[in-house]
Amino acid sequence: MVFKVYYQVTIAEVPIRENTKTMYVEGESIRDVRFKLKEEPYNVELVAPVTGAYLEYEKQSDDFKVLELG
Structure with missing residues (x-):
């Protein structure tokens, strides 16, 4: 599943708010994504699942790149 991380x-x-960035991360759950990002120097504000029509809309963006973290 793909998650959008703010x-x-x-x-x-x-x-x-003006400094908030986004990234897309593949993971099994919100908890899994937060666990994968815990070693990064980021202040994670929100992790939201991206599915269905919302995922198709996000894929149209030039910034859409899914990170597969270990």
Whole structure:
């Protein structure tokens, strides 16, 4: 399953909406995705599943690249 992760680049700063970035990660569950990202220096705000029509819409974006983290 593909998840959209909203995050701040650095964990040391207060989250600001304008600085929020997104990435797409493949995983089994929200918990699995958060576990895969725990070693990264990101401040993860939200992990949301992307399925159906929403996934098809996101695939049209030039920024759509699914990360397969181990």
